[in-house]
Amino acid sequence: MENLHQERVAVTAVNPNMRSYEETYSSFQFEEVEKQFSWYETGKVNMAYELIDRHVHNGLSDKIALYYSDNARDEQYTFADLSKQSNRFANVLRKLGINKGERIFIFMPRTPELYFSLLGSLKVGAVVGPLFEAFMESAVKDRLLDSEAVAIVTTPALLGRIPRSELPSLKHIIVFGDEVEAGEGIVNFSSEMAQASEEAEIEWLGREDGLIIHYTSGSTGKPKGVFHVQNAMIQHYYTGKVVLDLKSDDIYWCTADPGWVTGTSYGIFAPWLNGASNVIRGGRFSPSDWYNTIQKYGVTVWYSAPTAFRMLMGAGDDTVKQFDLSSLRHVLSVGEPLNPEVVRWGLKVYNQRIHDTWWMTETGGQLICNYPSMEIKPGSMGKPLPGVQAAIIDDSGNELPPYRMGNLAIRTPWPSMMRKIWNNPSKYEEYFRLQGWYVSGDSAYQDEDGYFWFQGRIDDVINTSGERVGPFEVESKLVEHPAVAEAGVIGKPDPMRGEIIKAFISLREGYEASEELKQDIYKFVKEGLSAHAAPREIEFKDKLPKTRSGKIMRRVLKAWELSLPTGDLSTIED
Numbered sequence: 407m408e409n410l411h412q413e414r415v416a417v418t419a420v421n422p423n424m425r426s427y428e429e430t431y432s433s434f435q436f437e438e439v440e441k442q443f444s445w446y447e448t449g450k451v452n453m454a455y456e457l458i459d460r461h462v463h464n465g466l467s468d469k470i471a472l473y474y475s476d477n478a479r480d481e482q483y484t485f486a487d488l489s490k491q492s493n494r495f496a497n498v499l500r501k502l503g504i505n506k507g508e509r510i511f512i513f514m515p516r517t518p519e520l521y522f523s524l525l526g527s528l529k530v531g532a533v534v535g536p537l538f539e540a541f542m543e544s545a546v547k548d549r550l551l552d553s554e555a556v557a558i559v560t561t562p563a564l565l566g567r568i569p570r571s572e573l574p575s576l577k578h579i580i581v582f583g584d585e586v587e588a589g590e591g592i593v594n595f596s597s598e599m600a601q602a603s604e605e606a607e608i609e610w611l612g613r614e615d616g617l618i619i620h621y622t623s624g625s626t627g628k629p630k631g632v633f634h635v636q637n638a639m640i641q642h643y644y645t646g647k648v649v650l651d652l653k654s655d656d657i658y659w660c661t662a663d664p665g666w667v668t669g670t671s672y673g674i675f676a677p678w679l680n681g682a683s684n685v686i687r688g689g690r691f692s693p694s695d696w697y698n699t700i701q702k703y704g705v706t707v708w709y710s711a712p713t714a715f716r717m718l719m720g721a722g723d724d725t726v727k728q729f730d731l732s733s734l735r736h737v738l739s740v741g742e743p744l745n746p747e748v749v750r751w752g753l754k755v756y757n758q759r760i761h762d763t764w765w766m767t768e769t770g771g772q773l774i775c776n777y778p779s780m781e782i783k784p785g786s787m788g789k790p791l792p793g794v795q796a797a798i799i800d801d802s803g804n805e806l807p808p809y810r811m812g813n814l815a816i817r818t819p820w821p822s823m824m825r826k827i828w829n830n831p832s833k834y835e836e837y838f839r840l841q842g843w844y845v846s847g848d849s850a851y852q853d854e855d856g857y858f859w860f861q862g863r864i865d866d867v868i869n870t871s872g873e874r875v876g877p878f879e880v881e882s883k884l885v886e887h888p889a890v891a892e893a894g895v896i897g898k899p900d901p902m903r904g905e906i907i908k909a910f911i912s913l914r915e916g917y918e919a920s921e922e923l924k925q926d927i928y929k930f931v932k933e934g935l936s937a938h939a940a941p942r943e944i945e946f947k948d949k950l951p952k953t954r955s956g957k958i959m960r961r962v963l964k965a966w967e968l969s970l971p972t973g974d975l976s977t978i979e980d
C-alpha cells in the first residue's frame with residue numbers, strides 16, 4: 407500500500423539525559439520490578455501503600471508528593487501528609503462499614519480532597535470508580551447502578567445529579583463542602599476527617615484483587631465498566647520509569663482528570679509509584695495558566711493530549727515566549743493521533759520532542775510508545791515497549807506484513823490488562839476472540855522499522871478532544887427530547903478537537919426544523935448527559951438510513967458527511 411507512506415524521518419537525536427536503550431531493556435524484567443512491592447516479602451499488596459506509605463518508610467516523608475493549585479487554592483503536601491490524610495479517609499470509610507471489594511465512586515472536581523479520598527478508599531481495599539465532574543444525572547446513574555456502588559464522594563454543586571431514590575445499593579454520600587449538613591445517608595467530609603485518626607490499618611490484598619473501574623464507551627449499549635486489579639502496578643511502575651523517564655528529582659505534571667484513565671494510571675499511579683513530585687492543576691484549560699504552571703513549579707516531565715497541544719499551538723508562539731519553560735526535559739502525549747505538525751511545532755517552540763504514546767482504558771497502561779531512548783517519527787505512535795508484543799492482524803488472527811492495514815492487536819497477557827468488564831462477560835470475551843490476542847478496535851499498520859501508524863477506529867466510537875464517546879449513549883439521550891423521532895450520531899473530523907459529535911435527526915410530527923430547536927437539543931444533551939457528549943453540529947433529515955433490522959447505519963451517515971462512497975447498501979431498508 408504505497409499510499410500509506412507518510413513522513414518517516416527521525417527528529418533530532420536521542421536526548422542523552424534520558425534513560426538509555428539498554429537501561430530500558432534491562433529494567434523490563436518484571437520479576438525485578440516486583441521486588442519493589444510488599445507482595446515480594448509478604449505475598450500481599452495494597453496500591454495506596456505502594457504509592458505513598460512505602461516512600462514514607464523509605465526516607466521520603468518530607469518530600470513534596472503533591473503540588474496543587476487552582477484559581478482559589480495553592481497548597482502542597484508531602485508523602486507524610488498524604489499518608490495521614492488518606493489514613494483519615496480510610497477511617498471515615500471504616501466507620502461507615504465499607505469493606506474490601508465494595509465500589510466507591512468519586513465525583514468531584516480536581517482538588518486535593520479527591521486524591522485523599524481515592525487513596526483512602528484504596529487503603530480499605532475498596533474498588534474506586536472515578537467520574538468526570540461534567541457528568542449529568544443519567545450518566546451518573548448508569549454507572550452507579552451497573553457497579554452497585556455503596557458510596558460516593560462529591561461536592562454540594564454536584565449532589566443534585568445523584569438520583570439517590572433510584573440507586574438502591576447506594577448507602578452513603580460523602581460531601582466535601584461547608585454548606586452540607588449530615589443527615590440520612592449524607593456524611594460531611596470535613597467534620598468526619600477532623601475526627602478521624604491519622605493512623606490506619608492497611609487492608610492487605612492479593613495481586614488479583616480489585617483496584618479501579620473506569621467506565622468507557624463502546625459503539626453499542628451503555629458504557630462498559632473496565633475493571634483493573636492491583637497487579638497493574640507493575641506496568642504503571644515500569645512505564646513510569648522507561649516511558650515517562652521519571653527520576654527522583656522530577657517535577658511531573660499530567661494534565662488529565664482522574665475521570666479518564668490517563669488521570670489515574672499516569673496522574674496518580676505511575677508518578678507516585680516512582681516517588682515523583684506530582685503537580686495537579688484544578689480548573690479549566692487556559693494557555694497562560696498552563697504555561698504558568700510549568701514555570702511556577704519548574705515542571706520537568708509533562709504528559710498531555712493532542713487536543714491540548716493543538717489549542718496551545720492556536721494560542722500562538724508569542725504566548726509561549728511570555729513564560730520560562732526551560733525546566734521541561736520530556737514531553738508526552740496520549741489519547742488520539744498526534745499530528746506531525748504539532749510535533750514540529752513542539753520542537754520549534756519548546757525545543758522538545760513530543761513523544762506520542764498509545765494505549766487504552768482496557769490496557770490499563772502504555773503499550774506502544776515513542777519511548778525516550780528511541781528515535782521518533784512524527785505521526786507514528788512508536789513501537790511496542792520491551793516485553794510487549796504488538797501486531798497488525800486480519801480478522802482471522804493472521805499477522806500482516808508491513809504497510810498492510812488491519813487490526814491493532816496485543817499478545818496476551820501483560821500486567822495491567824483489564825480483568826473483566828463489569829457485569830458483561832460476553833463483551834469482555836469479544837476483545838479476546840482471536841486466540842492469544844487482545845483486539846483493540848483500532849486499525850493501524852506497521853512500517854519496515856516496526857513503528858506503528860494509527861489509521862482509525864474500526865467501530866463507531868468517537869474520539870472528541872481525546873475522550874471516547876459512544877454514539878449509542880448520545881443517540882439514546884437525543885431521542886428523549888420531545889422533538890426527536892430518531893437520531894444517528896457520528897464523529898466528524900475537526901482540526902482542533904480531532905472529531906466533533908454530529909447528530910442526524912428526524913423530527914416528530916408537529917416539529918419544525920429551526921436554529922432554535924438545534925440549540926435546544928444541544929442544551930438537552932449537555933444538561934442531561936455531559937458537555938463533551940453534546941452534538942456541536944445537528945442536521946435534520948426526513949428519514950435516516952437504516953438496516954432492515956432497524957439499526958441506524960452510521961457508516962452511511964459518515965459517508966454522506968465526508969462525501970465518500972456509501973459502500974455496500976444491501977442491508978438498507980429502502
Ligand code: WTA
Nearest residue numbers: 740741742743763764765766767848860874
Ligand atoms: C485512541 C486513552 C492515536 C485510540 C488512554 C484508542 C490514540 C482510544 C492514541 C483509547 C494515540 C489513544 N494515537 N489514537 N497515541 N492513544 N488513542 O480508552 O482510538 O480513552 O483506542 O484511553 O484512543 O481511548 P481511552
